[in-house]
Amino acid sequence: MTYDVNDFDSLDVVNNDRDHVWHHLAQHKPFEQTGPMVIVKGEGMRVWDSKGNEYLDAVSGAVWTVNVGYGRTEIADAVRDQLVEMNYFAQTAGNVPAAKFSKKLIDKMPGMNRVYFSNSGSEANEKAFKIVRQIAHKKYGGKKTKILYRDRDYHGTTIATLSASGQYERRNQYGPFVPDFVEVPHCCEYRAQEDADKSNYGVWAANQIEKVILAEGADTIGALCLEPITAGGGVIEAPAGYWPRVQEICKQYDILLHIDEVVCGLGRTGTWFGYQHYGVKPDIVTMAKGVASGYAAISCTVTTEAVFEMFKEDEDPRMGYFRDISTFGGCTAGPAAALVNMEIIENENLLENASHQGEYLRGRLNDLKEKYPIIGDVRGKGLLVGIELVKDRATREPVEEETVMAVAGHCMANGVIIGRTNRSFKALNNTICLAPALISTKADMDQLVAALDDAIAEVTRGM
Numbered sequence: 025m026t027y028d029v030n031d032f033d034s035l036d037v038v039n040n041d042r043d044h045v046w047h048h049l050a051q052h053k054p055f056e057q058t059g060p061m062v063i064v065k066g067e068g069m070r071v072w073d074s075k076g077n078e079y080l081d082a083v084s085g086a087v088w089t090v091n092v093g094y095g096r097t098e099i100a101d102a103v104r105d106q107l108v109e110m111n112y113f114a115q116t117a118g119n120v121p122a123a124k125f126s127k128k129l130i131d132k133m134p135g136m137n138r139v140y141f142s143n144s145g146s147e148a149n150e151k152a153f154k155i156v157r158q159i160a161h162k163k164y165g166g167k168k169t170k171i172l173y174r175d176r177d178y179h180g181t182t183i184a185t186l187s188a189s190g191q192y193e194r195r196n197q198y199g200p201f202v203p204d205f206v207e208v209p210h211c212c213e214y215r216a217q218e219d220a221d222k223s224n225y226g227v228w229a230a231n232q233i234e235k236v237i238l239a240e241g242a243d244t245i246g247a248l249c250l251e252p253i254t255a256g257g258g259v260i261e262a263p264a265g266y267w268p269r270v271q272e273i274c275k276q277y278d279i280l281l282h283i284d285e286v287v288c289g290l291g292r293t294g295t296w297f298g299y300q301h302y303g304v305k306p307d308i309v310t311m312a313k314g315v316a317s318g319y320a321a322i323s324c325t326v327t328t329e330a331v332f333e334m335f336k337e338d339e340d341p342r343m344g345y346f347r348d349i350s351t352f353g354g355c356t357a358g359p360a361a362a363l364v365n366m367e368i369i370e371n372e373n374l375l376e377n378a379s380h381q382g383e384y385l386r387g388r389l390n391d392l393k394e395k396y397p398i399i400g401d402v403r404g405k406g407l408l409v410g411i412e413l414v415k416d417r418a419t420r421e422p423v424e425e426e427t428v429m430a431v432a433g434h435c436m437a438n439g440v441i442i443g444r445t446n447r448s449f450k451a452l453n454n455t456i457c458l459a460p461a462l463i464s465t466k467a468d469m470d471q472l473v474a475a476l477d478d479a480i481a482e483v484t485r486g487m
């Protein structure tokens with residue numbers, strides 16, 4: 025692929041960006057010297073910056089979003105056609121792509137039945153929290169307003185979703201937070217708590233949730249909100265035994281199970297949804313990033329019919345329904361894009377490909393683990409992969425964040441973009457995160473591993 029870099033120079037894109045754009049998750053001081061990176065083109069697995077550099081994007085748009093890859097004209101065409109026909113009307117009324125997409129989505133989610141549209145993962149989770157809170161008032165006389173979240177999980181950037189964040193450094197300086205969000209312990213076996221039963225860690229970790237429930241009072245807790253596989257918190261899959269016990273606990277204490285599929289949804293881990301690996305039956309599922317692969321802003325809060333029904337049967341018809349609106353939940357571009365996105369995943373067998381390439385990638389990374397003692401753990405499912413870096417394999421002491429940043433910097437210099445736990449935890453920002461598009465090929469995975477190999481060799485030289 026070629027283009028004329030002078031096009032961007034003449035538009036003064038980089039200067040205008042540096043002068044006026046406030047970037048996300050970024051300290052701007054260094055841009056005064058280096059200038060910000062401006063991405064100008066994407067195709068398949070690759071993006072190009074305004075200087076003409078090509079990169080293999082191993083994190084699907086930096087934040088695990090572009091599941092079907094860049095440059096999908098079929099999605100762009102569907103969005104264009106829909107916008108010309110009917111671009112917007114509030115979701116107080118229906119629209120054609122929302123109805124079609126809802127049906128297609130629900131077909132992949134046995135047990136679920138209603139789709140509520142909004143625009144971001146945070147917003148989808150906020151809707152879920154509001155649903156839980158309103159049920160507490162309607163059904164439980166104002167009790168059961170508490171929502172449990174897990175250490176190391178992340179659910180968004182708004183004040184309420186940060187209140188439900190198990191990532192200390194993401195929350196730091198943004199309080200005070202919303203009351204009635206209560207943390208339960210993480211389930212990362214590699215970082216098992218000191219008093220854990222290591223012989224049956226999955227069940228032990230789930231039982232820690234029950235302990236919190238009993239301490240708080242089950243009659244105060246409305247929902248448990250969990251990522252199916254913790255993503256930005258270090259790519260953590262719960263060990264065997266965890267999910268059946270979680271399901272049992274929710275049933276026993278009449279607690280709704282809310283699964284946050286914002287990262288894992290739409291094929292990332294090799295099934296349509298992450299929870300489907302574990303036979304979990306959720307009450308609420310939220311999703312965003314991969315729903316339309318970033319071709320339009322869309323998120324969904326999906327519920328069972330039983331949850332939905334609670335908003336119909338009410339003595340007070342004036343206040344009993346879900347009194348919530350998201351203006352841009354009525355944009356038709358989102359569901360129009362999401363519909364074609366799902367068709368691509370089906371037609372190109374991308375679920376199978378994600379499983380297959382993910383397995384290959386983890387195999388190659390485990391080979392690297394043999395070579396470099398700094399690699400403490402390789403984990404994940406499908407094309408969601410984490411590599412935990414440690415100073416010492418025996419003690420599992422984490423490397424400094426700067427070491428992970430140096431590995432990422434070398435990869436970038438070699439034309440490969442990787443991710444990492446980013447200012448999330450105290451002293452545990454030591455995990456490289458990978459989430460390449462579901463269209464990944466073996467050659468892409470080989471290029472990614474070669475870049476990591478070079479980078480780790482360089483960073484550990486003389487260590």
Ligand SMILES: Cc1ncc(COP(=O)(O)O)c(C=O)c1O
Binds near residue numbers: 143144255
């Ligand atoms: C698991 C999870 N939930 C929710 C969110 C928030 O999504 P958004 O940034 O679209 O608000 C994220 C974002 O990274 C996430 O990883």
